[in-house]
Amino acid sequence: MGIFSGIFGGSKDEDGKEVSEIPWKPLNTIAQLEDIKKQSNARPQVIFKHSTSCGISRMVLNMFKSGYGLEEGQMDFYFLDLLANRDVSHEVASVFGVMHQSPQLLIVKNGVVVVHDSHGSISDIKLEQYI
Numbered sequence: 001m002g003i004f005s006g007i008f009g010g011s012k013d014e015d016g017k018e019v020s021e022i023p024w025k026p027l028n029t030i031a032q033l034e035d036i037k038k039q040s041n042a043r044p045q046v047i048f049k050h051s052t053s054c055g056i057s058r059m060v061l062n063m064f065k066s067g068y069g070l071e072e073g074q075m076d077f078y079f080l081d082l083l084a085n086r087d088v089s090h091e092v093a094s095v096f097g098v099m100h101q102s103p104q105l106l107i108v109k110n111g112v113v114v115v116h117d118s119h120g121s122i123s124d125i126k127l128e129q130y131i
Contacts, residue, residue: 022068024048027078030091036078037095040108044075044130049089049104051082056119057103063123064105074131075107 027047036045048064051057082089082102093100096108101118107130108114117125
């Protein structure tokens with residue numbers, strides 16, 4: 001999976017248990033936000049805002065990955081590298097009316113954010129509820 005395999009590691013967690021691979025799409029342009037809003041009318045869109053230099057963000061990402069269990073095509077998943085795309089991160093906050101935090105997870109449905117959270121609370125979001 002190229003660059004993402006380097007960021008996200010293999011398909012096993014630290015305990016050697018299998019982890020479902022999340023089909024990440026890189027979110028690196030402001031123009032993609034309009035596409036995300038439109039696509040959210042057909043199925044939920046997930047944005048994961050991650051700071052690649054933050055240990056807490058890495059830990060939350062690993063927790064999110066280990067709890068992932070959706071079937072392919074139920075949601076689209078966008079990965080936003082905050083350090084490389086600060087302008088996109090600021091625009092996410094503006095477009096969706098959600099104060100910026102890191103790490104942060106947003107679920108967009110019918111053009112609006114239906115749930116968002118940050119830090120350890122991300123693992124409390126049950127993706128299945130938003131399909």
